Amino acid sequence: MxxxxxxxxxxxxxxxxxxxxxxxxFNPATNEALQPEFGLLxxxxxxxxxxxxxxxxxxxxxxxxxxxxxxxxxxxxxxxxxxxxxxxxxxxxxxxxxxxxxxxxxxxxxxxxxxxxxxxxxxxxxxxxxxxxxxxxxxxxxxxxxxxxxxxxxxxxxxxxxxxxxxxxxxxxxxxxxxxxxxxxxxxxxxxxxxxxxxxxxxxxxxxxxxxxxxxxxxxxxxxxxxxxxxxxxxxxxxxxxxxxxxxxxxxxxxxxxxxxxxxxxxxSAVNPVFVLPGALGDAKALAEGFFGSVTGSAGQLCTKPGLLFLPEGSEGNSFVSAVSEFFNGSTGQTMLTAGIANAWLEATKKLRSQDGVEAIGEGKAGEGENAPAPVIFETDLATFDSNEVLEEEMFGPASLIIRYSSIDELVKVIDRLEGQLTATFHAIESDHAEVEKLLPHVELIAGRILFGGWPTGVEVGHAMVHGGPFPATTNxxxxxxxxxxxxxxQRPVAYQSFPEVLRPEPIQDANPWNVPQVVDGQF
The missing domain is CATH 3.40.605.10 (Aldehyde Dehydrogenase; Chain A, domain 1)
Structure with a gap:
């Protein structure tokens, strides 16, 4: 057709x-106008x-x-x-x-x-x-x-x-x-x-x-x-x-x-924090590869992109950072959706680069054509992050910030002041379950969807999915x-009191002509 x-x-x-x-x-790869013109009402x-x-x-x-x-x-x-x-x-x-x-x-x-x-x-x-x-x-x-x-x-x-x-x-x-x-x-x-x-x-x-x-x-x-x-x-x-x-x-x-x-x-908007616990760093390279793919897929232009990753201090965390840096250094930018989005992302990453205590630890090269900036990954420590609200701002594009932490108690305090999020993700193994149990009640209050393993990009469409979250992830x-x-x-609920059967709308009739589920006296 x-x-x-x-x-x-x-x-x-x-x-x-x-x-x-x-x-x-417009074709964002060339910035050339596409015909026809569309009349605005x-x-x-x-x-x-x-x-x-x-x-x-x-x-x-x-x-x-x-x-x-x-x-x-x-x-x-x-x-x-x-x-x-x-x-x-x-x-x-x-x-x-x-x-x-x-x-x-x-x-x-x-x-x-x-x-x-x-x-x-x-x-x-x-x-x-x-x-x-x-x-x-x-x-x-x-x-x-x-x-x-x-x-x-x-x-x-x-x-x-x-x-x-x-x-x-x-x-x-x-x-x-x-x-x-x-x-x-x-x-x-x-x-x-x-x-x-x-x-x-x-x-x-x-x-x-x-x-x-x-x-x-x-x-x-x-x-x-x-x-x-x-x-x-x-x-x-x-x-x-x-x-x-x-x-x-x-x-x-x-x-x-x-x-x-x-x-x-x-x-x-959301920055979708990821919490990496110590046990999850056994295969740092595989974890880094998954993180890199989630940050840079679709040129980072997904509302569920992980914009923050909280990582333990220490040698195993350092191995993860080295692997992530390697992935970003070897990357090439993809064409972004519009020139405006690409320019806004460049301004956001420029702003982050200028913050004290923040370092770009990996950066690829720009892609061919227009509007394909190089992916970049940043790192800071928890104290710096906790003292600078700029570091929480969304960067809509292929960039993210790693925050190094030293204790679960420190992490709890930071989680409690984070804005509302669409998602939050735990990477942990059985030895970390006690720490996850401690963090989960705090994370529940800031996120609409919480993952154990995996990455938040990719939203399943089904009956149990929640794609929403506390403000400012959503207004509701x-x-x-x-x-x-x-x-x-x-929709909104309406109650009908003392109506005869002949006047009741179909879903609430005793005859139930639409054969819809009915809860009668609290029982299906």
Whole structure:
């Protein structure tokens, strides 16, 4: 299937040319503009997209679980049919290799199909039933039944580092659509062509399933301006965002200043600390190789990249440092996503180099073409780290900082003052279990996902995954943006008291026509 890219937004099933300027994608390897130009929507056009989602809500929330699941499956099929064109365009717009983008396409379609399975199983309805007890003493109990309903239209913002899995049909869009919420998707201007092709696939799925055309809308707009316009619209009921802390907080503040505040689920920044305990240093070279791969994979542009590694002092720790230095010294830079991201990374590493007590202990060479800076690894001691907050700042790219520590008690004090994180990782063996048990209660309070072994890059999409964490990793550490629990972000519970069977919504009926799980008097 060959898909022409027209540079237009999708509003209520129609392709619309924006009239507030234009933007093009860029090939980050050459900084050359990619055609066509994409018209940016003006305020009135942006409002039309939200109005379309609002109009679609009543009919879309009324769809059965099977109808909604069939739509998600069809969207996945339509994306698969366009895989070749999607990967080709995304390669041009991001500089990421084909293998990575093919994997990301599969992750995107798998997410859609996973949410379709959730809908068919029905536990997203979270049905609880307390049947009436008219003879209860000293007072009768009325019949109370609870289920979850969709919030309404959701605004979703595409991420720069995931042109597919956290973009047009990515996790936020998939979970919102599964919840019964129409979506207004703000495309990231770094990969506009990729977004349009995926939007074509979703449009085809909407048409094939006979849904309201406003269920999904794709908009291009001038950055913060269109974002603020979206969040301020009273029809928008929630926000999904992956990006910078400044961008996420701007949306968060606007959402909370509305006459009716709305939830903002923003995944923003993390340095994802790794805690290496003494027993794990038996094979220092293998451990160093894993660390190097996690730091430099995808040019270090993953929100779960380990930006800090706490390492014991002593000879075995020194062996690890020597091995890591060797890996970095032999490395070559990869093309980063945009010139802006590459320049921000260079500024961040320059800032770290200027700090007292910090040393660059390994550095590769720049890659070919534009925007491929050399990977670098730094080292400092725990006292220096503990006295300088600059050392905790995220470096979005192929760099990390090793911090040498001498005791577990010192480590506990530092962990207690770390910011919220998406992940934290332990490398330990059985002889270290007592130390892990001492550290774990402290680490639980700062991280959304805790690993024992392995590396945090690579996020499994499933039922138990948590991709979130305390602020500033996210604006809401009580949920996740990856995995099936994500659907609950776009729903809310409603209790129905003393309703006759004929008026009860399907999930809470005694007849249970959707065959969803029901908890009755606290029992499944």
């Amino acid at each position: 060959t898909n022409q890219i027209n540079g237009q937004s999708l509003i209520n099933g129609e392709w619309v040319t924006g009239t507030d300027g234009t933007v093009t994608g 003006n305020e009135e056009q942006t409002d039309q997209a939200v109005a379309a989602a609002k109009d679609a809500f009543a009919s879309y929330r009324a769809t059965t679980p099977e109808e909604r699941a069939a739509f998600l499956d069809e969207a996945a099929d339509q994306i698969e049919a366009r895989r070749e064109d999607i990967v080709a365009r995304a390669t041009q717009e991001t500089g990421l290799p084909e293998a990575r983008l093919n994997g990301e396409t599969s992750r995107t379609t798998n997410q859609l199909r996973l949410f379709a399975k959730v809908l068919r199983h029905g536990n997203n309805n979270s049905v609880r039933i307390d049947p009436a007890q008219p003879d209860r003493q000293p007072a009768p109990r009325v019949d109370i039944r609870q289920r979850r309903i969709p919030l309404g239209p959701v605004a979703v913002f595409g991420a720069s580092n995931f042109p597919l899995a956290f973009s047009t049909a990515g996790g936020d869009t998939a979970s919102a659509l599964a919840a019964g919420c129409p979506v207004v998707f703000k495309a990231h201007n770094a990969h506009p062509g990729t977004s349009e092709i995926v939007a074509q696939a979703i449009k085809a799925a909407i048409e094939k399933q006979g849904l309201h055309s406003g269920v999904f809308n794709l908009i291009y707009g001038p950055g913060a301006k269109v974002g603020q316009r979206l969040i301020s619209d009273p029809a928008i009921t929630a926000v999904g965002f992956t990006g910078s802390r400044s961008g996420g907080m701007a949306l968060f503040h606007t959402a909370n200043q509305r006459p009716t505040p709305i939830p903002v689920y923003a995944e923003m 550490g009580a949920t996740t943006s990856v995995g099936t629990l994500a659907i609950e972000r776009f």
